[in-house]
Amino acid sequence: MATMAARTTEEFRTEYGVARAYLIVALVALFGGVTIGLFQGLEHAGLDLYPHLSPVVQSYYHGLSLHGVLNVLVWTTFFISGFLPFVTVHSLGRPLASARLAWGTFGLMLFGLVLASIPLVGNAATVLFTFYPPMKAHWAFYVGLTLVVVATWLVTLNLVLTYRSWRRDHPGERTPLAAFMSLVTFVMWTIASLGIASDMLFMVIPWSLGLVKGTDALLARVLFWFTGHPIVYFWLLPAYLSWYVFVPKQAGGRLYSDPLARVAFIMFLALSTPLGFHHQFTDPGISEGWKFVHAFITFAVFFPSLMTFFNVVASLESAARARGARGWVTWFFKLPWGDPSVACQVLAMFTFTFGGIGGLINASYNLNLLVHNSAWMAGHLHLTVGTAVTLTYMGVTYWFVPVLWGRALWSRGLALAQAWLWVLGMVIFSHSLHALGLMGMPRRTMISAATYVQPEWKMDLALTGIGGSILFLSALLYFLNIVLTMTASRQPAPAMLGFADAISGPDEAPAFLDRWPIWLTVSAALILIAYGPPLFHLLTTTPFDSPGFRVW
Amino acid sequence: MKRGTTIYLYELAWILPSVAIPVGMLVALLVTAFGAHIHLPGMVGRVNPAKLDSTPPFDHPGVVRLAPGRYEVHLVGRTWSFDPNEIHVPAGSEVTFVATSADVVHGLFIPRVHANVMLLPGQIARVTARFDDPGNYLFLCHEYCGILHHTMSGQIVVEEKPNTSTGAN
Numbered sequence: 001m002a003t004m005a006a007r008t009t010e011e012f013r014t015e016y017g018v019a020r021a022y023l024i025v026a027l028v029a030l031f032g033g034v035t036i037g038l039f040q041g042l043e044h045a046g047l048d049l050y051p052h053l054s055p056v057v058q059s060y061y062h063g064l065s066l067h068g069v070l071n072v073l074v075w076t077t078f079f080i081s082g083f084l085p086f087v088t089v090h091s092l093g094r095p096l097a098s099a100r101l102a103w104g105t106f107g108l109m110l111f112g113l114v115l116a117s118i119p120l121v122g123n124a125a126t127v128l129f130t131f132y133p134p135m136k137a138h139w140a141f142y143v144g145l146t147l148v149v150v151a152t153w154l155v156t157l158n159l160v161l162t163y164r165s166w167r168r169d170h171p172g173e174r175t176p177l178a179a180f181m182s183l184v185t186f187v188m189w190t191i192a193s194l195g196i197a198s199d200m201l202f203m204v205i206p207w208s209l210g211l212v213k214g215t216d217a218l219l220a221r222v223l224f225w226f227t228g229h230p231i232v233y234f235w236l237l238p239a240y241l242s243w244y245v246f247v248p249k250q251a252g253g254r255l256y257s258d259p260l261a262r263v264a265f266i267m268f269l270a271l272s273t274p275l276g277f278h279h280q281f282t283d284p285g286i287s288e289g290w291k292f293v294h295a296f297i298t299f300a301v302f303f304p305s306l307m308t309f310f311n312v313v314a315s316l317e318s319a320a321r322a323r324g325a326r327g328w329v330t331w332f333f334k335l336p337w338g339d340p341s342v343a344c345q346v347l348a349m350f351t352f353t354f355g356g357i358g359g360l361i362n363a364s365y366n367l368n369l370l371v372h373n374s375a376w377m378a379g380h381l382h383l384t385v386g387t388a389v390t391l392t393y394m395g396v397t398y399w400f401v402p403v404l405w406g407r408a409l410w411s412r413g414l415a416l417a418q419a420w421l422w423v424l425g426m427v428i429f430s431h432s433l434h435a436l437g438l439m440g441m442p443r444r445t446m447i448s449a450a451t452y453v454q455p456e457w458k459m460d461l462a463l464t465g466i467g468g469s470i471l472f473l474s475a476l477l478y479f480l481n482i483v484l485t486m487t488a489s490r491q492p493a494p495a496m497l498g499f500a501d502a503i504s505g506p507d508e509a510p511a512f513l514d515r516w517p518i519w520l521t522v523s524a525a526l527i528l529i530a531y532g533p534p535l536f537h538l539l540t541t542t543p544f545d546s547p548g549f550r551v552w
Numbered sequence: 553m554k555r556g557t558t559i560y561l562y563e564l565a566w567i568l569p570s571v572a573i574p575v576g577m578l579v580a581l582l583v584t585a586f587g588a589h590i591h592l593p594g595m596v597g598r599v600n601p602a603k604l605d606s607t608p609p610f611d612h613p614g615v616v617r618l619a620p621g622r623y624e625v626h627l628v629g630r631t632w633s634f635d636p637n638e639i640h641v642p643a644g645s646e647v648t649f650v651a652t653s654a655d656v657v658h659g660l661f662i663p664r665v666h667a668n669v670m671l672l673p674g675q676i677a678r679v680t681a682r683f684d685d686p687g688n689y690l691f692l693c694h695e696y697c698g699i700l701h702h703t704m705s706g707q708i709v710v711e712e713k714p715n716t717s718t719g720a721n
Contacts, residue, residue: 059699128696134673135656135698217657217672260563281592282659283670284677288585288594295581299574306570314562365581366590369668373659373694440663442694450702452690504559545600546673549656551631551698 009406014099015089020404021106022082023397025113026075027482030390033070034475036063041429041468044461048448058123060446061552068129069120072385074113076235077148079393081109081155083400084182084238087245088159090496091178097161101154109151116144126552128444130228131204133220136548139208146200149193156186174506175514177258178245178499184265185237187516188230191523192273195226207548214544218285222538225276226531233272235385237265239392243312243345246396249500250342251335253319256311258502259509264304264311266513270523271301274530281368290534291365297530298363305356312349318503340415344395347423348388355383358434376437378444379430387426391419394478399497401485408491410484414477421474429467432460593669593677596650601673604628604654615639627651629658629671631698634691637706641683642713648680659694662708670695683710 009016036057039049043060050060057063085102089095096102119125119138127137163175163183175183199220207215248255255261277294280286317331325334336342358380361367371377402409409415441447441457453461512518584590604610609626613635616624623645628635630653641647651660653671660669665681671693683689693704 061696061699061701064696126699132657132695216674217653218675221657221672257559257563280670282668283675284593284596284672285598285675286595288592291592291594292585296578299578302574303570306573307567310563310566310570360577364577366585366592367581369590369592369666372668373661373670374663440661440690442659442661442692444696444701445694446702450705452692452705454690541598543598543600543674545602547602549631549698551656 012086012089012095014102015086015096016404018102018106019082019086019400022078023401023404025110026078026082027397027479029070029074029078031475031479033067033075034472036067037071038468038472039063040067041465041471044447044468045465046448046461047465059126059552060449061128062123062126064444065120065126065128069116071390072235072381073129073145073148075393076385076389077152078109078113080185080234080238081105081152083393083396084185084241085155085159086400087241088162088179088182091176091182091245091499092162092166094162094166096158097165098158101158105151105154105158108154109148112144112147112149112151114144115147116141118144123552130224132217132224133204133207133215134217134546134548135551136208139205142200142204142208146197146205149197149200152186152193153190156190159183159186172511174509174511176499177255177261177502177506178241180262180514181237181241181244181265184269185234185241187520188237188269188272188523189234191527192230192234193227195223195273195276196228199223199227203544212544213547215546215548216542216544217546218283219538219542221280221283222276222286222535225279226273227276228279229276230272232385233268235389237268239345239348239389240264240308240312242392242396243308243349244315245499246497247312247342247345247500248315248319249498250339250399251316251319253315253317253322253500255500255502256314256318257504258506259504259513260307260311262509262513264307266519267304268301269519270526271297271304273523274526275301276531277534278363278368281365282372285538286534290530293530295363295365297526299360302356302360302363309349309353309356315500316346338412338416340409340412340419341395341398343416344398344419344422345392347419348391348395351383351391351423351426352388355380355388358383371437373443374437375433375441375443379433379437382426382430382433386430387422391422394422395419397482399494401482402489402494403496405486406493407485407489408494410481410489414481418474418477418481421470421477425467425470425472425474427467428463429471432463432467436460436464593679596676596678598674599652599676601652601654604652609650610652615641621645623647625649625651627660628654629660629693629697629704630654631656632693632700632704634660634693634704634706639706639708641708641710643686643710644682644684644713645710646680646682647708648678651677651679656697657695658697658704660691661694662689662691664689667691668694683708686710686712 119141125137125141127135203215206212244261275294275297277291278298281291320331320334323334325331398415599607610628613626613628618624623641625639627649651671653673658671660671667679667681669677669679671677687710689708691706
C-alpha cells in the first residue's frame with residue numbers, strides 16, 4: 001500500500017473519467033427508479049396517481065417495468081462497472097490494460113441502455129425486468145439489454161488483461177484482496193450471464209424480430225434464472241468487497257481475516273450459478289429431484305455469506321475496540337456512527353441479516369409454496385438489493401463522489417439523516433409487504449384496482465405507502481447532497497481511501513486460492529452437474545410453439 | 553503464533569455452526585418433503601397452447617368428481633380470467649387442479665391452502681389441495697400477465713355437507 005500514496009489522479013485519469021461517467025448514468029437511473037417507486041407505494045395505499053402521470057407513465061405496469069429495470073438492472077450494473085475497475089487499479093497500483101477499451105465499453109453499455117430505453121419509455125416493453133416470454137416486447141428492448149451484458153464482458157476482459165500484466169511483474173505474490181474480489185465478481189458474472197445471453201441470442205431476439213414464429217415459456221425461464229440468481233451476487237459482491245476492504249479501515253480497525261475472505265469469494269465463484277431452480281420451485285416441467293439439487297446448493301452458498309458475516313462483524317469489533325470500546329455487545333455503539341459512509345454500510349449489513357433469513361425461507365423447497373410470487377418477495381428484494389446493496393452503494397458514494405469530483409461531501413448531517421430515514425422507511429415498507437405476502441397478496445399487482453382486496457390487508461397497504469414515502473424522502477436528501485457535492489461544495493478534495501490491513505494477512509492465504517484454472521473448472525463442473533441433464537432434456541423436447549403476445 | 557491460534561479458534565467456532573445450521577435445515581426439508589409429503593409441482597407433460605380447445609382435458613374445463621370426496625378441476629388460465637372461475641366442492645374434499653395457460657405466463661395461487669403453481673403455456677401443471685372448512689377460497693393469478701392482471705381471480709366455494717352420515721356418497 002506504500003506505493004498508493006504516490007498514485008495521483010493524473011496517473012489514473014482514464015479510470016477517474018470512466019468511473020465518473022458510469023456513476024452519472026447509475027445515479028440518473030436510480031433517481032428515475034425511486035421516483036416511480038413512490039407512485040407504486042402510494043398506489044398500494046389507495047392513492048392512484050398514475051392517471052396524472054399519463055402520457056409519460058402510461059399505466060401502473062409501465063411504471064413497474066421502469067422501476068425494476070432502472071433500479072435493479074441499470075443502477076447496479078453501471079455502478080459496479082464504474083466502481084470495481086476503479087478499485088482494481090488502486091489495488092494493483094497500475095492503470096487498466098486498455099484505456100480505449102474502457103471508454104469503448106462504456107460507450108457500448110450506454111448505447112445498449114439507450115436502445116433498450118426507447119421501447120421501455122415508450123410503453124412498448126411493459127414486460128417488467130423479468131420479461132418472461134411469450135409476453136413480447138419490442139426487439140430493441142432485448143437487443144439493448146443484450147448489448148449491456150456484452151459490455152459487462154468487456155469490463156471483465158479489461159480487468160483480466162490488467163491482472164495478467166500485474167501477474168507478469170509479480171510472480172508468486174498473492175493478488176491484492178480488493179483486486180482479487182473484483183476479478184471474482186466479474187468472472188462469476190461472465191459465466192452466469194451466459195444463460196441470459198443464450199436466451200436472448202438464440203430464442204428471444206430472433207422471435208422478437210419475427211425470424212422464428214415460436215418460443216417456449218419454460219426454457220426461457222430456465223435460461224433467465226440461470227443468470228437471475230447469480231445476478232444478485234453480482235450486485236452483492238461489490239457491497240461485500242466494500243465491507244471487507246474499506247469499512248474496517250473507515251471504522252478505524254483492521255480486516256479480521258484476509259484468507260477467510262478469499263475462501264468466501266472463491267465459494268461464491270463456484271456456487272453462485274448452479275442453483276437457479278430455486279426460483280422455479282413452482283414451475284411445472286422440472287422434476288422435484290432437480291429442484292432439490294438446486295435447493296441443496298442454495299443452502300451451500302449460504303455458507304460463504306455466514307463467513308462474511310463473521311469476518312466483517314469481527315473486523316468492526318476490532319475497530320470499535322481500537323476506539324476504546326468494551327463489553328461483548330456494547331462495542332457496537334462505539335463505531336464511528338457520525339461517518340455517513342460507515343453508518344450507511346453498517347445499517348445495510350444489519351438490514352441484510354433479515355434479508356438473508358428471508359432468503360433462506362424462500363430457498364426452502366416446499367416452504368416456498370407459502371411465499372412464492374406473493375408480496376413477501378417484493379419485501380425480500382427491497383431488504384436485499386433495495387437496502388443491503390443500494391444503501392451500501394450509497395454509503396460508498398459518500399466517499400467515492402468526493403474523490404471522483406475532487407470536492408468534499410456537501411453535508412455530513414444530511415447524509416446521516418438520509419441513512420437512518422432509509423432504514424426507517426424500509427423497516428415499515430418491507431415489513432408490511434412481508435406480512436401482506438403471508439396474507440396471500442400477490443406481488444407486481446395493481447392492488448388498488450384488484451378485484452379481491454381483503455379487509456385484513458388495508459392496514460399494511462397503508463403502511464406500504466407510508467414506508468415508501470419515507471424512502472422517497474430519504475432518496476431526495478441523497479440526491480440533493482450528491483448533486484451539491486458535485487457542483488457546489490467548496491471544501492478541498494479528500495484523498496482516495498486506503499485499503500484495510502488485515503489481522504490475519506494475505507501471507508497466510510494458501511497459494512492455491514490464486515490458481516484460476518482449478519476454480520474455473522470446479523465452477524464449470526458444478527454447472528454441468530446441476531444444469532446439464534435438465535437443460536439437455538428441455539432442449540431436445542421443446543417444440544417452441546408459443547407465439548408472442550402484447551398484453552398491455 | 554498465539555495470535556494466529558486465537559484467530560483460528562474463533563474461525564472454527566463460527567464455521568462449525570455455519571455448516572451445522574444449513575445442514576440441519578436441509579434435513580428438516582427432507583423430512584417435510586418425503587415424510588410429510590409436502591410436494592412441489594413436477595413433470596406432468598406438455599400440451600400445445602394453440603390447441604387447447606381440442607386437447608383433453610382442457611377442451612372441457614370444469615370440475616370432475618373422481619370418487620367420493622375426490623375431485624379434479626381442469627383449469628385454463630388466459631388473459632385475464634380463469635376457466636372455470638367458480639368451483640363448487642363439498643367440505644372435506646381433496647381437489648387436484650390440472651391446469652395450463654392458453655397464452656402468456658400466469659399463476660395459480662390459493663392462499664388459504666398454500667396451493668402455488670405457475671401456469672406456463674406448453675406445460676401441464678398439477679397440484680392437489682384439501683378443502684376441509686366450508687367457505688369461500690379465493691384463487692388468483694400471481695404472475696404479471698398484462699394490463700388487467702389484477703382482475704384475474706376466481707373462487708372455490710366449499711359447501712357444508714348436507715348430511716354427514718350419507719354425504720360421503
